[in-house]
Amino acid sequence: MPKLAEFRKGAWGAFEQAGLPTTRQEEWKYTSLARISSTLGETWWTAAEPTGLTTDDIDALAIPDLDAWRIVFADGRLVSSASSLPAGAALTPLSELLATNGEQAVKALAWDADAPLFNGALAANSALAEDGVCLCLADGVKLDKPIYVLHIASQSGASHLRHGLWLGKEACAHVIEHYAGVNEEPGLTHAVTLVHLGDAAQLTHDRLQDESLKQFHLGRLDVWQGRDSNFTSHAIALGASLARLDIAVDLAGPGAACKLDGLYMPTGRQHSDHHTQIDHRAPHCTSREHYRGVLDDRAHGVFNGKVVVHKGASGTDSAQKNANLLLSDKAEIDAKPELVIHHDDVKAAHGCTIGQLDDKQLFYLKSRGISAEEARQMLTFAFADEVLTGISLPALRRFIEKAAFSKLPFGTDAEAMLG
Known part of the structure; x- marks a missing residue:
């Protein structure tokens, strides 16, 4: 495994070669990042300044009455004074790994450090990420309460976060990612989460993005699932001027199951884009997906849900639905459910609706x-x-x-x- 500096250099080189996605690419046809570039300029890559948020400021934005371990990041940096880390859960901030353990840091930044990073945005995050949550649960470990990861954007500039969640065989956890913001100047949150579920592991992952309308948000969630593992996701997008979330689930082990639910509610001139891809690679895997959008004013929503059933994935059971409600005749939704089947013994369905009250x-x-x-x-x-x-x-x-x-x-x- 390459040293951290070598990996970072290689990731940045991969970004320079691939560049940022453009609307010429099918998956980015309806979402232009030019809006971010023209607004942020060079601060696209400039880390936000250290925050001046107080504990009261943080508490005012946090979810009340939530019994959970809380880890707080402000403008891309850990706020230790407002965080409570569970003992014995092998949870380490990425910033600590970057400073003390280059090999583990590289593991947190890539599935395979020797594999090329063809996605330009992912490569940039791998090169620039400064902090995040790295959770490693040993076989059979079940956390007694959820882990609540709160990130607050309060300054201009960019916050590049990388979270890594590794659950061993039969381990169980519930993780909440909450992105909030109070910034009055434009900024960018770029957050990537890698999930690896061992055999029969279970993870519930709730993601709420409710940042200020001055913020841009790029998010990615990559999930690899072993035999009989279970992954449940709720992705809620309410804030940010322009937001994009990509979710990719790899059902790699027989009997693995995933459930993806999502809600996007852009108003004004907000742009909210959700792309999902579920790959059925092993026999007898199950996937369920249900996304809904409520759009008002001149808002623009994008939903693209793709399910791929690979050769050998016999007994696949997949269902996907997307429903959209337009509250204004000027609101716009581009929805595209996709089903790609390379095997005969499958049960698969998908549907999409767009309507008014x-x-x-x-x-x-x-x-x-x-x-x-x-x-x-x-x-x-x-x-x-x-x-x-x-x-x-x-x-x-x-x-x-x-x-x-x-x-x-x-x-x-x-x-x-x-x-």
Whole structure:
């Protein structure tokens, strides 16, 4: 395995060769990064200055009443005073590995340090990442409560984060990534998470992006699953001026299962892009995917969900659905479900819908004495909330529901509606 400096140099070279994705590439057809480049200029690669956030500032942005181990990053750097690390969980900040253990740092930055990094954005993150969470659970270890990773953007400049989650055989964990922001100047969050699940390991991964409208957000989640492992994801995108999240799941071991749920709610001129790819490589694997979008004003949403069933993946069971609700005639969604099958013995289905609020349902609610505004809000929230029902932590679900509800354009108080 190459030394850290050699790896970083190679990653930057790979980025310079590949460059950033452009709209000439099919997977980036509807999302142009030129908007980021023109806004940030050279600060695209300039690390944000150390933050001046206080503990009270951090607590005000954190999810309340959440019983979890909390690790806080501000502008790409660990805030030790606001973090509580679980004892014996083999959890180490990436910044510590970068300073003391180059071999382990390289492991956190790449699946295979000798493999070429063809993705320019991923290569840049590998070269520039300064901090993140590295969690290694030994076989059979089950964490007694979730790990809550909070990142706050408060300054201009870029935050490059790299998280690595390695779960051994039959290990079990729940990880929450929460991206928040209070910055008044443009900035970039570039966060990559690598997940490796051993045989029969179980991971629930909740990801909430609710950054300020001055922030740009590029995220990536790569998951490798062994035999009979289980991965559950909830990806919620509410904030940022332009946001893109790529999720790639590799069902590499027989009997592996994954469930991907997501919600995106862009308003104004926000741009929210979700790309997912699930590769069924082994027999008898199961995948379920359900993404929903609520778009208002001149917002633009993109959803591309791709399922690939490889040769030899007999007994595959896959289902994908994407539903979108347009609250404005100027809102736009580009949705593309894809199913690629290279094997005969499979069960697979996918579907996509785009529509507006149902007039019959609105009429029924108004006939029951509910105002038109409240009826529209109730139906819209019910549509969005369908993908949130699987969130197992009440405090997290309520926090997301309140944040999502506050984005709706009808004016009813979120607290009053939620009760």
